[in-house]
Amino acid sequence: MKTVITYGTFDLLHVGHINLLRRAKALGDKLIVAISTDEFNALKHKQAYYSFEQRKTILEAIRYVDLVIPEESWDQKVKDVEKYNVDTFVIGHDWEGQFDFLKDQCEVIYLPRTEGISTTKVKTDLSER
């Protein structure tokens, strides 16, 4: 039973997010997604359109996702890997190298991002209509 975990805001869900989640799930048997709380988003200088509860509900409806937990701090990853017995940590390669400190606890994989789509791009394109 291989457990995979990933972290993110996942606001205005798009194909880039789905590609990441599908590939993350394919690396194991169970995928846990830690969704940034609204408060943690503020620390990332991000303001999500959808609230934490809405983003959590949306992610829980995705076939690749087995469990959704809150991401409240930068340093919870070490504890999460321990608590959920995680085998693999996955995230987009825009974070390349940032989470190598997890390598003594689990496999760390940075996956290529999906080009041409982002939550910011969606917001910008819509505002320019």
Ligand code: C2G
């Ligand atoms: N992603 C992707 N391709 C895109 C957009 C996003 O593969 N076109 C991936 C990101 O690399 C990330 C995940 O989808 O792995 C979620 O993206 P965000 O919600 O932007 O996550 P982020 O704000 O980078 O939060 O502690 C880690 C942070 O919480 C990550």
